[in-house]
Amino acid sequence: MKYRFSLILAIFLLVVIPIFVTGFFSMQTADKALQLTALQAGVSLSPNDMQVQRLRENVIYLLIIGTVVSITGAGIFVSELAGSVQTIQRGLDDLGHNLVTTIKPMHGVMGEISASINRMASRLREAQTHRDALLVNSPNGIITVDASGKIVLFNPAAAFLTGIEQTAALSLNYLQAGFSESLQTLIHTLLQQEETVRAKETLYTRPDGTSIAMAVTGSRLFDMQNRLIGVLLVMIDLREKRLLEEQVLRASRLAALGELASGVAHEIRNPLTAVKGYTQLLDEELPAGDEKHEYTSVIEKEVWRLDRLVQELLAFARPAASRFQPVDLNAAIDETLVLIDNRALREHIELIRDFGEHIVVEADREQIKQILLNLLLNAIQAITEQGTIYLSTRRYDEEAIVRIIDSGTGIMPEHMGELFNPFFTTKEQGTGLGLAIVHQLVELHHGHIQVRSAPERGAAFEIHLPLRQNG
Known part of the structure; x- marks a missing residue:
């Protein structure tokens, strides 16, 4: 706008005013020349003739001024149009490399065109942002x-x-x-x-x-x-799909195994009761100092071991119905730790507590303690010399997480996939049902358990439990 005003002012000062001044003096000179010519020719010019002649000269000067002004105006318009077109062209070139570019606002038709281009670029930026977000987060x-x-x-x-x-x-x-x-x-x-x-x-x-x-x-x-x-x-x-397929297959196997275990356990328990009773009777009838007391002692010890196995089989095959109620998770862990404190002290194992703030879950208190006790006993057995067992609780969104990390011998990679299978054990006296029961009880609480381990670098068990059983 300033450029246009300056150019018009310059035209008036340098072109139009000089033409007016020159025309005025030219008309005076022309009038005198006409009068002199008429006197020499002996002709007298009337005022009307003088006015007609002046009118002709004024028309000529007005035509000259109008032509100059029109050409100048056209030049200004063409110049501004060319500048606007170049601005839009540069903006389009920049947009081809960077959609963040915007064309500066202009007036008139070119302003409408530049505004339309800016709106189009904005929509393209939004589309590109959505596309990039889709690709990154897919x-x-x-x-x-x-x-x-x-x-x-x-x-x-x-x-x-x-x-x-x-x-x-x-x-x-x-x-x-x-x-x-x-x-x-x-x-x-x-x-x-x-x-x-x-x-x-x-x-x-x-x-x-x-x-x-x-x-x-x-x-x-x-x-x-x-x-x-x-x-x-x-x-x-497809990892989650395969994992779900494995879980369904495992659940089917465990269900069939549970039914079989339940029947076998009942069938074994009756003979065991008879063996245990007759062994105790024989032991009482043997004279003191008889070496057969050692045999009856071994029989009784093995019967007790078989009876424990049968009890675990029954617990696995037909777990007690869960009685959900609000449970202070940290307090339940402390109650469980009381049961192993002395053993951990004897074996030089340090128990490290790192509890979060008051965490209450809907759970079966005794089943939670059974889960914790089995995992803690496994952790103690995995530590051959002095070591540490780290216990932590945290609350994330709508679930509680319990971590039990030991500094023991760890788990071999080839055993990771079989940890929770019934009767899988690497211990000489193990039944292979402890972790299977843990997994089963965690699932009864609608939670899940994760394991991380490496040989000679300990193991970490992470239990996820929902805060509320009704979701």
Whole structure:
């Protein structure tokens, strides 16, 4: 606006006013010249003739001034139009590289055009933000490859599933990115043949040698002219699905095993009662000092061990119905620790408590203590010399978490998958039912248990319990 006003003022000062001044003096000079010419010719000019002549001259000067002003105005308009067009062009070029760019506000039609472009850029930014958020937060791996085989898109989930760093894969050819042979074959097939691969389950081997179960769907990408522009791969992590399948299968096995164990336990208990009774009777009838007392003692000890096994079998096969009520979790742990304090002291094991603030859960108090006692006894048995057992409680959202971490010998990797299976044990005198019962009781409380361990580096058991059983 300032530029336009300055230019118009300059035109009036440098062009229009000089033309008016020059015209005024020119008209005076022209009048005198006409009068002189008329006198020499002996002709007398009337006032009307003089006015007509002046009117002609004024029209000519007005035409000159109008032409100059029109040309100048047109120049100003064209100059401003060209500047606005250049501003919009530069803004569009910048938008091609950075959607954050905005075109400065303008007036008139060009202002409306620039405002429309800014609104379009804003919508594109929103769409790009949503797309980026979708790609980053998607639990599924997403890979796109262009028609030449170059990786164009590779989201974090794809990096995790394939075991290939995201920044290392982008812009590389799919044959150079380190994909497994099966994935390379799939991409090659999609680029060369007109077909779509639907959710093909596979065990994918990563570059580090580890494997992960996933389903891969592949499809071809086309532009508006129906020309092939690339390939899209969607990879779905199947670990949770496989875990659920294993849990269902395990639950079915345990249910069948529980029924069998219940029947066997009842059948064993009656003969055991008879053996125990007759052994005690024989022991009483033997004379003092008879070496057969040692035999009856061994028989009685083994009968007690079998009876304990039967009791555990019954507890596993038909656990008592849970009686849920508000339980102070920290107090329940303290009550359980009283039972093992002396043993831990004798074996030079330090018990470290790290309890959170008052945590109350809906649970069966005795079953919670049974869970804790079994885990704590396992932890003590895992520590061959002096060591520590760390116990902590925390509340996260709507669940309580209990951690029991020992500094013992740890668990071998090949045993991790069998820990909670009935009758699996690595102890000479173990029954293999302790952890199975723990797992069962935790599930009865609608919770779950996690284990982390490494040989000679101890074990960590983490129990998750809901605060309320009704959700």
